[in-house]
Amino acid sequence: MKIIVLGSAAGGGFPQWNCNCRNCAGVRNGTINATARTQSSIAVSADGTNWVLINASPDILAQIRATPALQPARAVRDSGIAAVMLMDAQVDHVTGLLMLREGRPLPLYCTASVWGDLNTGLPLAPVLSHYCGVLWHELALAPGGAAAPSLQVPGVEGIRFTPLALRSKAPPYSPHRERPQVDANISGDNIGLLIEDTASGKTVFYAPGLGAIDPQIEAVMQSSDCVLVDGTFWRADEMIALGFSTKSAADMGHLPQSGEAGMIAVLDRVKARRKVLIHINNTNPILDEDSEQRATLARHEIEVAFDGMEICL
Template identity: 45%
Template sequence: MKLLVLGSGAGGGFPLWNCHCRLCSSWRRGELDASARTQSAIAISQDGRPGEGWLLINASPDLPQQIRATPALQPVHAGDMPIRAVVLLDSRLHHVAGLLSLRESRELEVYATPLVFEDLTAELPLLHVLESYCRVRWRMLPIAGDVRSAAFEIPGFPALSFAAVAVPARAPRHARLRSEAAGECIALQVQDLRTGRRVFLSPALAEVGEAELAWMRQADCVVVDGSFWTEHGMQEAGIGSVSASDKGHLPQSRHGERPGMIDALQASGAPRKVLTHIHHSNPILDRRGAQRRELLAHGIEVAHDGMEIEL
């Protein structure tokens, strides 16, 4: 199984086009040892061989740029469509807007929970728009009510098995009037049936409780939410007053008695631990910073655009 990190940034990427925080402005001046990041997305294939199909995890608004930067996702002959299906983990704008960039597809398979499909046909009707351009096959992931996990298969990926897992999250801005419900946000466990190795993907994660930790402990590699370093990271950067919790993310650092993502990753025991979905204010973007050194001491990697992970 092969994973490609197409985008490793949070909403807006890094540097954010209209932000003059220390990190964004330092990067523009060439004074920061950091790489630019497009918005969060991952691609998965069984082996990554030329011509093999890829599964897209979330559809970033930066998808055209990400495809241009990734030869494996480009067609090798007329009529070829390397991206065979899309799994949406939530309906946040920066995880779904890239669907419109796939409108030239002849047919598109989209997997999502009932709540996400409801958003994309009502509050944010991207799927109705997309259907005006290509055929869309909706594949429902039955995470709703008391159903917190569901195994499923995706045609064209016989060597991989999949499980959708409900995880805590805030509703996106276009759906803030509703209360939290199962299916708002899911994580994805993917297992290679040939080797038994598993990856756990959760780029948006508000909390890590016992249920989430149990799934992480099964994984050989976890790729999880790395949005914020501290609970009040945006306030500390001078760009806002909302907290990490307000935005639905678990920061890396402890906040009072509340364990952070570093604690959760250490408790998971996963051999490989990777943070993605990095907010533009997070000091872990600085390769030479103290925060990056602390992550390194804990054996935690920071994803970057173009990162390859093989399991």
């Protein structure tokens, strides 16, 4: 199984277009040791030819240009992208669908709750019906936070996906923002994915948005060979302390790295061979490779994803 990190930043990318924080100013003028990043998305394949795009960021065209495996190679019009799978309906994870409007109908895998948002609050599906069209496949979730039945995407042999409901936040525009849809009868607003190579049995747990870690989610993380998880904020009050927002990390559906119950503490308990943070906000000091926060991650054997990063299992 091969995973390519197409984009590793949170919404807005890095540097963010209108931000003059230490990180954004520093990467523009070269005063910090940091690398620009596009908004988060990954691609998964077993054969290196047919890929599932997981989240379609607004930067998808630049990401395709930077990734030869996703470019046309077999026909006059063609793509290595066999299907798109969505973790949620956040703007930075779905608006790239509009950039994929040329060509054949687009196979799209997401929960019923996300599909509802894409037909109402952010009606991308009706818009795309006038272009390529969308073939929706529901990602159904099991009750009680249990793993749902796994599925395989036609044309992408050798990879099995298992969706799991997460405690996080629906987009601000969604009617579910403060009423998460995770009960036994309604599909969830946010999911994680257990991604398995059916030949080797190797697994990756992917969750770019993770507000809290329930016991069943930690159990999945414990059994995975690699975890690729939410690295949005270093501090719980990061945006408040910088004067950018009145909302904490938890208010926005993210678990910060620091603190007694933070992501570092969680990952210290996880036995995965590789532990990687993705969806890094432009304010997070770990983007500065010379920072003490980055050194702290290294001491805990935690990696930071970057655009173009490849994970092979």
